[in-house]
Amino acid sequence: MRISRNKYLAGSGLLQIHSNLCLLYIFIVENYHLRLYMKFRLGIVITFFMITALGCNQEEEKAAVFPQRIGLVNDYENLFSDTEEAMLDSLVKDFKARTAVDLVIVTLDSAMASLDKFNSYTLQLSKHWEVGQKDKKNGILIGISSTFQRVRINRGLGVNGLKDVEVKMILDDYMFPELRKGNYFEGTRIAIKELDKALD
DSSP states (O other): OOOOHHHHHHHHHHHHHHHHHHHHHHHHHHHHHHHHHHHHHHHHHHHHHHHHHHHHHHHHHHHOOOOOOOSSEEETTOOSOHHHHHHHHHHHHHHHHHHOOEEEEEEOOTTTOOSTTHHHHHHHHHHHTTOSOTTTTOEEEEEEETTTTEEEEEEOTTOTTOOHHHHHHHIIIIIHHHHHTTOHHHHHHHHHHHHHHHHO
């Protein structure tokens, strides 16, 4: 039987199209499985890093060593004289009597905290010391380090009437200018006074 040239070419074209479609199908299937595999691998990597980061945070918290709380003024860096410490203690007691807010002062040296962990350490310390009433979360901790030239005011969520912008203003406008001159007592005294005004 004789097959015409046109019919032969048409059949070859159909075979070529069929072959191309098969290759396209194989490509799509393989790429689909490849994408699933890559997503699976990516998920494993992300999970690994999340677990590692969580473990590191837990290790840091476990490694943190907190000093024993002495009283309202805990001068571990010896920035205040005995007279200044007694005056601050009296100011803090008056502050609590007027505002019903617990206030604790602490000075920290390099043996207790590092420069990059200073802020987080003071926050953990205020929780460890349970500054403020537990059910009200009405505590304030003023953390000072002359070694690191750092100051931090941590306030509990229950300290109503004291906004973040007011805390920043007290630090920038009142504490820092005195601390830069080495007047740690005066800077702390003024900070207590301004905190009292903000809560009035």
